Amino acid sequence: MGAPHVIVIGAGSTGAAIAHDLALRGPRVTVVERGGVASGTTGHNQAQLHSGARYAVNDPESARECIEENMLLRKIMPEGLELNDGLFVALTEEHLAYRPAFLEACARCGIPAREIPAARALELEPRLNPRLLAAIQIPDGVFDPYRFCLSFLATAHQNGARILTFTEVIGIDVSRRVVRVRDRRSGQTGALEADLIVNAAGPWAGKVAALAGGRVEVEPSAGAMVTVGARMCHRVINLLAPPGDGDIIVPQRQTSILGTTSWTVADLDHITIPPHHLEQIFAVAGQLIPDVHRAPVRGVMAAARPLLVVPGSGGRATTRGFACYDHARDGADGLVSMVGGKTTTARGMAEKLSDMVCAKLGVNVECRTRTERLLSYRAGMGA
Amino acid sequence: MNLTFTLRIRRPQGWADFTVTVPDDAYVLDALEAAERHDPTLLFRHACHHASCGSCGLRVNGRERLGCVTRVAEVASRGRVLKLEPLRNLPRLGDLLVDHQPLFSRIDAVDLPPIRAAASEAVAGPQPTRFENCIECGLCVSACPVAGSDSSYWGPAALAAAARVAAEPRGRDVASVLKLVDDEHGLWRCHGVFECTEVCPADVDPAGLIMGLRQRLLEGERQ
Numbered sequence: 001m002g003a004p005h006v007i008v009i010g011a012g013s014t015g016a017a018i019a020h021d022l023a024l025r026g027p028r029v030t031v032v033e034r035g036g037v038a039s040g041t042t043g044h045n046q047a048q049l050h051s052g053a054r055y056a057v058n059d060p061e062s063a064r065e066c067i068e069e070n071m072l073l074r075k076i077m078p079e080g081l082e083l084n085d086g087l088f089v090a091l092t093e094e095h096l097a098y099r100p101a102f103l104e105a106c107a108r109c110g111i112p113a114r115e116i117p118a119a120r121a122l123e124l125e126p127r128l129n130p131r132l133l134a135a136i137q138i139p140d141g142v143f144d145p146y147r148f149c150l151s152f153l154a155t156a157h158q159n160g161a162r163i164l165t166f167t168e169v170i171g172i173d174v175s176r177r178v179v180r181v182r183d184r185r186s187g188q189t190g191a192l193e194a195d196l197i198v199n200a201a202g203p204w205a206g207k208v209a210a211l212a213g214g215r216v217e218v219e220p221s222a223g224a225m226v227t228v229g230a231r232m233c234h235r236v237i238n239l240l241a242p243p244g245d246g247d248i249i250v251p252q253r254q255t256s257i258l259g260t261t262s263w264t265v266a267d268l269d270h271i272t273i274p275p276h277h278l279e280q281i282f283a284v285a286g287q288l289i290p291d292v293h294r295a296p297v298r299g300v301m302a303a304a305r306p307l308l309v310v311p312g313s314g315g316r317a318t319t320r321g322f323a324c325y326d327h328a329r330d331g332a333d334g335l336v337s338m339v340g341g342k343t344t345t346a347r348g349m350a351e352k353l354s355d356m357v358c359a360k361l362g363v364n365v366e367c368r369t370r371t372e373r374l375l376s377y378r379a380g381m382g383a
Numbered sequence: 384m385n386l387t388f389t390l391r392i393r394r395p396q397g398w399a400d401f402t403v404t405v406p407d408d409a410y411v412l413d414a415l416e417a418a419e420r421h422d423p424t425l426l427f428r429h430a431c432h433h434a435s436c437g438s439c440g441l442r443v444n445g446r447e448r449l450g451c452v453t454r455v456a457e458v459a460s461r462g463r464v465l466k467l468e469p470l471r472n473l474p475r476l477g478d479l480l481v482d483h484q485p486l487f488s489r490i491d492a493v494d495l496p497p498i499r500a501a502a503s504e505a506v507a508g509p510q511p512t513r514f515e516n517c518i519e520c521g522l523c524v525s526a527c528p529v530a531g532s533d534s535s536y537w538g539p540a541a542l543a544a545a546a547r548v549a550a551e552p553r554g555r556d557v558a559s560v561l562k563l564v565d566d567e568h569g570l571w572r573c574h575g576v577f578e579c580t581e582v583c584p585a586d587v588d589p590a591g592l593i594m595g596l597r598q599r600l601l602e603g604e605r606q
Contacts, residue, residue: 035428035429036428036429036438038431038436042430043429043430043436044431047431047435079496079497079498080497080498082511082512082513084501084509084512120507123505123506123508124505124507124508126504142513142514144435144497144514145430145431145436146430146431146436146438147436166426166476166477166480184477185426185476185480187424225433227433231501231513234501234503235511251513252435253435253515253518253585254586255433255435257433270420298434299410299434300410301432376497377497378488378491378519379491380484380487
């Protein structure tokens with residue numbers, strides 16, 4: 001008998017990292033994605049390599065995951081990251097009052113956070129609001145979400161994984177472990193047989209699970225961002241306050257990404273940004289770096305988010321953490337789902353999910369993704 | 384306010400028209416997504432929606448553009464037809480979908496590091512870094528008349544990448560990169576039409592870099 005075959009549904013950061021992890025452990029892997037690589041949530045994200053500081057006070061578990069993965073990614077994709085750190089900036093007395101809790105939480109989560117004099121912050125980032133009262137430096141960074149996924153997939157491909165983009169899942173017969181797909185390029189339908197099916201469809205995970213009679217708790221939420229055509233800063237600039245709308249500026253290449261807002265949406269495939277969200281983003285970003293008002297708008301985007309549902313909470317209170325589900329619990333044995341999380345933590349999420357997959361398949365091989373250096377995004381992933 | 388117009392898309396089987404209605408501040412990519420809701424078989428690539436991933440290049444009314452940052456209002460007006468075609472000089476996979484791999488492989492061959500030094504106004508502190516300007520979108524390759532006539536041509540993006548390695552080596556072996564592109568299908572094949580520089584969405588100026596690298600090689604010969 002050959003190596004077991006695992007089908008991974010979704011080629012965002014979660015699916016890409018799972019494909020890489022499993023391909024290193026021995027199973028044969030096929031990734032199916034209805035669009036191009038990173039054409040959903042991952043592609044449109046704010047590109048922030050989180051230090052975890054943003055979550056340290058309210059969601060310490062996510063914060064710890066972020067800092068651990070942040071440090072690992074520096075080793076496995078050193079050429080895929082802008083590593084200039086980040087600053088949390090206080091502009092008001094209220095922000096200053098948040099400082100002790102913030103520093104204490106960062107320390108508890110193992111996030112190196114260092115207060116620097118306001119004058120020093122202005123030397124490092126001359127466009128910052130000159131009225132800033134305090135600045136705390138943390139190891140944020142910047143990635144390129146598309147290339148992040150390509151890198152994981154190219155490495156998975158080198159280790160034998162097959163990557164089928166523009167291939168839509170149209171049915172799952174979980175009892176026979178068969179995924180029915182439509183090749184969107186040829187229009188032809190076919191069936192792929194597997195030993196296990198992994199649902200890594202992000203915000204669409206509920207729809208995919210439902211095809212197999214499974215159920216996941218994911219909230220259909222969206223976030224809006226504005227990109228301006230100027231690099232306003234080199235460090236990720238965050239507001240020193242509990243997470244709110246529009247309070248991060250991420251420099252990337254020659255641009256800066258301002259965002260994000262958060263709201264609940266009905267149709268993930270048709271997101272319309274409420275007009276006042278852009279005003280809100282500019283209002284807050286303009287406090288951090290007043291020049292954003294003078295920068296040309298380069299692009300406006302909205303991303304669907306795969307937030308885990310915490311019963312009775314709104315958009316921001318849902319957790320940035322993640323969960324693995326074995327759908328044996330809803331009578332759909334053979335399907336597992338990975339929901340929630342962040343691109344920063346994709347590798348760690350993939351390790352947990354792949355542990356579950358390998359346990360189910362009787363594959364007794366340790367995870368190797370903590371140290372395995374990834375190929376360049378240019379390496380390719382087959383036709 | 385909304386804008387209603389005809390999106391005429393070049394599909395493998397011929398032109399297909401879609402009537403779409405989008406907000407007047409929408410981008411070409413939004414119009415394509417509106418068309419996709421009418422016809423889910425429509426194929427195109429997109430990821431970042433802010434001109435950084437380079438995956439959504441196409442020809443809009445005959446001109447190379449990124450769909451994600453081209454406002455519909457700039458290129459379409461009420462009652463007019465907006466023509467969308469795939470990029471040229473890259474393998475076509477369907478509708479507006481092309482394979483960027485040959486372009487990636489050429490840039491990989493000259494080994495351009497993705498991360499470069501960033502210009503900084505800061506008077507103190509470590510030298511910041513950032514991703515290269517080039518987003519490897521292929522707009523220049525599509526617009527280049529030489530790339531259309533010589534499939535062995537390295538093309539503007541890869542030659543510009545070689546020039547970037549020469550300008551900022553970051554540990555790469557400049558001599559071996561120059562040797563690769565000092566070739567009849569390399570730097571010397573460019574006709575100096577500057578279409579690449581014209582369409583580049585990231586201000587890379589491939590033609591200018593090609594001319595500069597030619598000059599460097601000629602000066603090297605004279606010494």
